[in-house]
Amino acid sequence: xIDENDQLLVTLEPCSSQGKQPPCVDALLAARVRRVIVGAxxxxxxxxxxxxxxxxxxxxxxxLLDGAAPLARVAPHFVEWVGADRVRxxxxxxxxxxxxxxxGQLMPPEDVGAGRWITAPPAxxxxxxLRARVDxxxxxxxTVLADDPRLTVRRPVEVPCAPLRVVVDSELRTPPSARLxxxxxxxxxxxxxxxxxxxxxxPMRHRELEAAGAxxxxxxPDRSGRLSLREVLGKLWxxxxxxxxxxxxxxxxxxxxxxxxxxxxxxxxxxxxxGRGPSLAHLLSSAAWKERxxxxxxxxxxxxxxxxxxx
Ligand SMILES: NC(=O)c1ccc[n+]([C@@H]2O[C@H](COP(=O)([O-])OP(=O)(O)OC[C@H]3O[C@@H](n4cnc5c(N)ncnc54)[C@H](OP(=O)(O)O)[C@@H]3O)[C@@H](O)[C@H]2O)c1
Numbered sequence: 072x073i074d075e076n077d078q079l080l081v082t083l084e085p086c087s088s089q090g091k092q093p094p095c096v097d098a099l100l101a102a103r104v105r106r107v108i109v110g111a112x113x114x115x116x117x118x119x120x121x122x123x124x125x126x127x128x129x130x131x132x133x134x135l136l137d138g139a140a141p142l143a144r145v146a147p148h149f150v151e152w153v154g155a156d157r158v159r160x161x162x163x164x165x166x167x168x169x170x171x172x173x174x175g176q177l178m179p180p181e182d183v184g185a186g187r188w189i190t191a192p193p194a195x196x197x198x199x200x201l202r203a204r205v206d207x208x209x210x211x212x213x214t215v216l217a218d219d220p221r222l223t224v225r226r227p228v229e230v231p232c233a234p235l236r237v238v239v240d241s242e243l244r245t246p247p248s249a250r251l252x253x254x255x256x257x258x259x260x261x262x263x264x265x266x267x268x269x270x271x272x273x274p275m276r277h278r279e280l281e282a283a284g285a286x287x288x289x290x291x292p293d294r295s296g297r298l299s300l301r302e303v304l305g306k307l308w309x310x311x312x313x314x315x316x317x318x319x320x321x322x323x324x325x326x327x328x329x330x331x332x333x334x335x336x337x338x339x340x341x342x343x344x345x346g347r348g349p350s351l352a353h354l355l356s357s358a359a360w361k362e363r364x365x366x367x368x369x370x371x372x373x374x375x376x377x378x379x380x381x382x
Contacts, residue, residue, distance in 0.1 A: 077105035082140040083149070084113045087125040096125045106132040110140030115153035147361075148377060151334070162304035163206065163315040165332050167324055168198065169351070170339040176346030177321050187218060189341035193369035198318075199226035201337070203260070205234050206312040211323035212240035219250045222318070223261040235262040235312065239323060241298045243273040247283035265310070267303045300330055321349045328354045331378075336360070338374045 074080075085095035085107070099107065107126055112135065113119050123133050142150050151157070152164065169177050170189040179189050188195070202208055208222045215238055222236040238245055243266065245251070251264045263286055268277075270289030277287055288306055293299040307315060317327055327333050328351065336355065360376035367373070 172346035175350030178347035
């Protein structure tokens, strides 16, 4: 907050570059801030010190209280976000979200919720809000074939920017008749449909999917011969995606978790017994997660956590 002497106290040096939002420095100049007290210089080499210089060049008095706000303590996720590997090979902040039964399975028994819904309406509502706050929603072709999802934001929530819909689909098995390609209903928000496949896969299907409205991206395989998830995430970054929500089945969730691409998890456990398919519980029980928060939503429970060594 700006005090009565037109001074501002900030944890981190204000940014001077145009991102999704205009530079903070411009906002401070427009607000005629006289003096800015900064707790830490931006550790990101692309920005380091530039905000302070830009303010000083326009006559704003800047005082640096270096060390007053240790970022590793007050903003650990930000420090990871600007880690060396992340700056060199940028990729979006990835939130893995899934719903599981009491036994940890992502697929309910066939006779529950039409074999599809594990959680109750309050959790489903919350997921809509989460969707509205990301730049892309990712899934695997296994989910497209099993559930034919729309991956849209459907609740009356404010949607600053409709999230892209992304399917990881090596051989382009997504049907051109999928509900992803159907026109949006009134009140439904969604961005374009992006399919990531192995370069040169299924040329005929490629054309049919483009005709249906898909944007198809060819990728290289990784060392194990699977579609390179790092390349997918790098390409999403280049498309402007900074925060993405992974709403896949167990196969893609496990691959992203094991390869270290998941920064944050949000796991809903519904009051359903039994289920089908593997559990991902073994990937959550390690010391790799920090700031764990358990809470309840309606009859369901939610676990939220951040990867300990993300970056
Ligand atoms: N409970 C939940 O939150 C939730 C959410 C979503 C889905 N589901 C359920 O999950 C089931 C589908 O499970 P699923 O595991 O088949 O779906 P998935 O994880 O969404 O999709 C898996 C597919 O992604 C493709 N893929 C491409 N590159 C990959 C890579 N590098 N690593 C891993 N996969 C890659 C693979 O197909 P290709 O080899 O052909 O590319 C793979 O078979 C459905 O029953 C659905 O209802 C549950």
